[in-house]
Amino acid sequence: MSNAIQADKVMDLKGLPCPMPVVKVSKGIKEVEVGQILEAQTTDPGSLTDFPAWARTSGNEIVDTIQENGVIRIFIKRNV
Amino acid sequence: MDAKTRDDLLQLFQSKLNRAMTYYLETCTRCGVCTTACHVYQSMPQAKYIAAYRAEIVRRIYKKYFKGQGKVWPSYGEAKELTEMALEELYEAAYSCTGCRRCMVYCPFGIDTQMIMSIAKLLLVGAHAEPEILTLLADTSIEKGKSIEFFKEGFLQGVKNLEQQVVEKWKLEAEGKTVIPVDVEGADLLYVALAGAHSIIPAAAVFNAAGENWTLSFFEAVNFGAFVGDPTKTKLILDRIVNEAKRLKVKEVCICECGTAYRVMKQLSGKQPFEVSSVTEVHARYIREGRIKLDKSRFQGPVTYHDPCQIARNGGILEEPRYILQHLTDDYREMAPDPRYNYCCGGGGGLVALGEETLDFRMKSARVKAEQVQKTGAAILATACENCHTQLENLNHHYKLGMNVQFLTSMVADALVI
Numbered sequence: 001m002s003n004a005i006q007a008d009k010v011m012d013l014k015g016l017p018c019p020m021p022v023v024k025v026s027k028g029i030k031e032v033e034v035g036q037i038l039e040a041q042t043t044d045p046g047s048l049t050d051f052p053a054w055a056r057t058s059g060n061e062i063v064d065t066i067q068e069n070g071v072i073r074i075f076i077k078r079n080v
Numbered sequence: 081m082d083a084k085t086r087d088d089l090l091q092l093f094q095s096k097l098n099r100a101m102t103y104y105l106e107t108c109t110r111c112g113v114c115t116t117a118c119h120v121y122q123s124m125p126q127a128k129y130i131a132a133y134r135a136e137i138v139r140r141i142y143k144k145y146f147k148g149q150g151k152v153w154p155s156y157g158e159a160k161e162l163t164e165m166a167l168e169e170l171y172e173a174a175y176s177c178t179g180c181r182r183c184m185v186y187c188p189f190g191i192d193t194q195m196i197m198s199i200a201k202l203l204l205v206g207a208h209a210e211p212e213i214l215t216l217l218a219d220t221s222i223e224k225g226k227s228i229e230f231f232k233e234g235f236l237q238g239v240k241n242l243e244q245q246v247v248e249k250w251k252l253e254a255e256g257k258t259v260i261p262v263d264v265e266g267a268d269l270l271y272v273a274l275a276g277a278h279s280i281i282p283a284a285a286v287f288n289a290a291g292e293n294w295t296l297s298f299f300e301a302v303n304f305g306a307f308v309g310d311p312t313k314t315k316l317i318l319d320r321i322v323n324e325a326k327r328l329k330v331k332e333v334c335i336c337e338c339g340t341a342y343r344v345m346k347q348l349s350g351k352q353p354f355e356v357s358s359v360t361e362v363h364a365r366y367i368r369e370g371r372i373k374l375d376k377s378r379f380q381g382p383v384t385y386h387d388p389c390q391i392a393r394n395g396g397i398l399e400e401p402r403y404i405l406q407h408l409t410d411d412y413r414e415m416a417p418d419p420r421y422n423y424c425c426g427g428g429g430g431l432v433a434l435g436e437e438t439l440d441f442r443m444k445s446a447r448v449k450a451e452q453v454q455k456t457g458a459a460i461l462a463t464a465c466e467n468c469h470t471q472l473e474n475l476n477h478h479y480k481l482g483m484n485v486q487f488l489t490s491m492v493a494d495a496l497v498i
Contacts, residue, residue, distance in 0.1 A: 016276075017470045018300065019275070019302065019304070020470075021275065022217060023434075023435050026216060045277065046235075046274065046276065048231065048235045048238045049231040049234065050220060050224065052230065053220045053223040053231065056227065
């Protein structure tokens, strides 16, 4: 296990159909305070391009991404 | 609504008034044939769910602002002002229509309600009254197109991590090839998948088994600009793939199991130096040419197939999935009455993408679809669209159908004789 950033909320998005990972993160980010971290766990390689693009569009920030044991963990800081 | 906003919206309306649209707006005789064609009306018989009623909301605004009679004598021409309340009606009409075009095949004049609803959706976009999440998804896709260089490495690593799963299941390592090639200039076929591993892994297995010279796109196939009804965003999203295909000099762009993605690429990309095909067409071709063989004993029990509206009725792909299924089962059960008149799953037009927000409506409005599926007595319900698959899984759960909902591509991959 890597020394991951401590998330304030974790969302399990593994195996969800398109476009649910981004839809759910868009809602989930509103459930943490500005400055807090949301961790999204997925298994979809597309998330590695979708989430950074979503973050740029929505004004949030990807602060770390970890790929381990087939799971992609994306740490998103709420900025707006 | 202030005058400037209304003027801006009417300019958007005007931009949609080509010859076909004018015909659709001026032709309806209210014969009522479309009434029971709509799965929403059949499931929930309310006037607001009649296709002609939906169209009439747009048509009355057209009469008010684009017809002399409506301008001079609005009450006689049943003309209607474009107001905030009208926008609410347009929203309900546009987002209770899945764009399946079943009404169009019944209409004696061939009126395309989906096209008319595209005016409603464009006006909602212009008024910033569209579903926010659809615009966010469209903007995300556009941003990805602009900034792909920043995201490439992560994607390539993510794809690399999937390769072992392809090898483990389909034992392709012996050939020593890259299992999931990406960004290969000179490949014959560019496969455009969705974000999910389930859209990439089985397709990779089939391409490799067929000996295809293929490459995976950096972009996802789905076009959220089309779902939200924004022509500018639709084109920007589409152009990412067109430009990638041109850069790689591929001969064919193969769209994954995503109905809207296929229809948009096939019908809106214009003349290009490559062919556009659906993955279903490509798999049927591999079987026909003897490039892959399938084991019929892989799946037990009767199988039925749901035709995704954007691939079948609106895309013309009706025979290929049935040809594939002939090689997967001896007990295929067709839905009644006919594939051309198949009911929509109830999740099209962006409704599935809106998630739980639309779940109750999607379940109630697709009752006739659930009944149609159940009557086949099939154990396996196959389909070739991600949207349809999600909706059919939801229906399966909601109506306790007890079916095994499958992607056709996954069935082909699972039945491969290697």
